[in-house]
Amino acid sequence: MSLVVLTSASGSPGVTTTALGLTLTWHRPCLLVEADPTGGSAVAAGYLRGSVLPPEAMIELALAQQDGRQLLDALAQFTLELPGSDKRLVPGTRSHEQARSLVGLWEPLAAALRSLAETGQDVVVDAGRLGLFGSPEPLIEAADLALLVIRTDLVALSAARSWAETLRERFERAGAASSLGVLLVGEGEPFGAREVSRVLSLPVVATVAWDTENAAVLSHGSRPPRPGSWQRLAGRPGWEDSPLLRSIRAAASAITGTIRAATARLDSAHGGRR
Numbered sequence: 001m002s003l004v005v006l007t008s009a010s011g012s013p014g015v016t017t018t019a020l021g022l023t024l025t026w027h028r029p030c031l032l033v034e035a036d037p038t039g040g041s042a043v044a045a046g047y048l049r050g051s052v053l054p055p056e057a058m059i060e061l062a063l064a065q066q067d068g069r070q071l072l073d074a075l076a077q078f079t080l081e082l083p084g085s086d087k088r089l090v091p092g093t094r095s096h097e098q099a100r101s102l103v104g105l106w107e108p109l110a111a112a113l114r115s116l117a118e119t120g121q122d123v124v125v126d127a128g129r130l131g132l133f134g135s136p137e138p139l140i141e142a143a144d145l146a147l148l149v150i151r152t153d154l155v156a157l158s159a160a161r162s163w164a165e166t167l168r169e170r171f172e173r174a175g176a177a178s179s180l181g182v183l184l185v186g187e188g189e190p191f192g193a194r195e196v197s198r199v200l201s202l203p204v205v206a207t208v209a210w211d212t213e214n215a216a217v218l219s220h221g222s223r224p225p226r227p228g229s230w231q232r233l234a235g236r237p238g239w240e241d242s243p244l245l246r247s248i249r250a251a252a253s254a255i256t257g258t259i260r261a262a263t264a265r266l267d268s269a270h271g272g273r274r
């Protein structure tokens with residue numbers, strides 16, 4: 001019952017890879033929404049290797065919303081199944097030029113996704129990079145947990161600093177400071193969670209391992225590496241047991257735990273939701 005939104009400040013720290021990994025390993029049915037206004041469905045082209053022609057889901061949703069139709073019906077109609085799972089995908093727009101048409105969609109979509117989340121369908125949103133024209137800011141602000149995804153080198157930290165401050169102020173103003181945190185990709189390369197948290201004044205909610213080979217399975221549809229001999233002896237497929245997947249599963253638990261704690265705090269502070 002959660003709406004989790006991942007975004008970044010700069011570079012390409014792994015928002016799409018992590019959002020897809022979280023969706024695929026999520027313990028319940030889960031919908032991945034590609035709301036990055038950059039254009040092009042990274043999941044359809046990468047993980048699905050261009051095997052399906054994605055529907056123009058975002059444009060269909062924007063049209064449905066303008067016509068006063070139910071966004072939830074349109075959502076059910078224009079999602080793709082992620083093969084071999086009970087997970088679904090709302091593919092991103094085909095072109096950045098469509099971003100203008102989506103500006104009015106984000107707020108009603110946030111409400112529709114929240115109502116999905118309340119009926120036991122969890123939602124993970126790839127919100128892309130902050131500050132782009134057409135950025136889905138209303139989705140970020142409606143999240144049960146919004147995560148700023150960053151790598152841990154000095155360049156990444158320095159670029160994330162001002163956005164961390166902006167987001168912190170917005171969430172504090174909305175009385176939802178506990179719905180904002182950081183997800184680190186490649187902790188200890190070189191900085192650790194404690195240092196990052198101190199620099200950005202935000203809690204590090206989860207960390208994802210640095211694992212290039214397995215990340216490429218999610219980001220580019222590469223074949224999973226063969227299991228090592230000890231994994232074969234233990235009867236474990238290499239991919240499921242990879243550092244990346246193990247860390248993403250741990251991240252999913254940390255996210256769920258954080259949302260549970262934040263919801264309890266918000267409920268007691270406001271006597272209900274934001």
Ligand SMILES: Nc1ncnc2c1ncn2[C@@H]1O[C@H](COP(=O)(O)OP(=O)(O)OP(=O)(O)O)[C@@H](O)[C@H]1O
Binds near residue numbers: 017210216220
């Ligand atoms: N945990 C990881 N370990 C190693 N490499 C990773 C990891 N996560 C992502 N990558 C790699 O980093 C690159 C960028 O990843 P991804 O496309 O997910 O980033 P992004 O933040 O969504 O970028 P963009 O802002 O351009 O959409 C890809 O080549 C991907 O394989």
Ligand SMILES: [Mg+2]
Binds near residue numbers: 015016017036042128
């Ligand atoms: Mg991306």
